[in-house]
Amino acid sequence: MITIQEIARDARVSTATVSRVFSNHPNVKAGIRERVLQVARSRDYHPRLSGRRRNVMLITPSRSAYPVQNYVEMVVSHLAGELAARGYRIEILPADNLDRLENIPFCGAIRIGSDEVPWNNWNARFDAPLVMIDREVTPPLPNVFSVRSNEKQGMELAVEYLFRRGHRRIGCLVSMSKLGNPLQRERYLEEALAERKLPAGKSLVRLPTEENFVEEVGKLLRNKPDAIFSPGGSGGIITAYALSLYGKRVPDDISLVVSERAMISRYCIPPQTAITQDYHALAVAAVDVIDARLRRQDFPRETVLDYQLIERDSVADRAADRPVLTNHPVPGGPGGST
Secondary structure, X not given: XXXXXXXXXXXXXXXXXXXXXHOXXXXXXXXXXXXXXXXXXXXXXXXXXXXXXXXXXXXXXXXXOOOOOOHXXXXXXXXXXXXXXXXXXXXXXXXXXXXXXXXXXXXXXXXXXXXXXXXXXXXXHOOOOEEEEOOOOXXXXXXXXXXXXXXXXHHHHHHHHHHXXXXXXXXXXXXXXXXXXXXXXXHHHHHHHHHOOOOOOOOOEEOOOOOOHHHHHHHHHOOOOOEEEEOOOOHHHHHHHHHHHOOOOOOOOOEEEEEOOOOOHHHOOOOOEEEEOOHHHHHHHHHHHHHHHHOOXXXXXXXXXXXXXXXXXXXXXXXXXXXXXXXXXXXXXXXXXX
């Protein structure tokens, strides 16, 4: 294995300079830093992780492609709190600047809101774990981990809740946000509806974009749903707005379940029943990965967390309006007792 003495010789610097580069010392000229790192990369050398060098990179979506709001803000907020509580320093790197990653010493990276691992040879480039938030990593890659919410369970949770409350025509508006898993959600929703022998198909399960969302709500209403589930993005607030434009009252005319949005869902009129990811557990699991890898311990390649339901006031109980079919005599009725 190459030594820092050999790197120093090839880069034409002292071993002390090499050490300063690897410890991210500020008093190293950019040209010298790049020369040392280039030599190290060419020789497949990675400095060992150090408990003293506790920088974690939070790789956020490109600002030009995806405004950083809602989901990303909630994930970053919980991650920042958990990382700080465990003594890590945090650097936020937009995906537009991924090329800078090779020049920044870090002990772990967490990527939010992207389908792609930055490099398929991540483990050859970096001696640090990469945690992908809310994405499956297929095929599995060395030193790349997935911490994600259980999309199948989340979609079933919402459908089952509406079903138990007596709804039998459940419309779904799956936001085509690039940060979400819309096609996966569409499939799981159609399966959940079919399992309960409820109507599904394109007439009731729709994939609107933010630009045509209001129009898609109108098209969905033509199929006379008695409830709408609107997961992902800003779908909940846009759906509520569109329903008001179309003269529909929630929950009197139609029930509504959404994805939880901090400082929005609870303050709508009426407050919105929502499914929510367990952001705290997600942050804890992501930082657990980095802790374990710093100690050179194994960690599961995938951690899957269930959604939770927050009951508020946007879903009517239509089960009470449905006649109960029973072979048992009704107390006080014909054949019954008082």
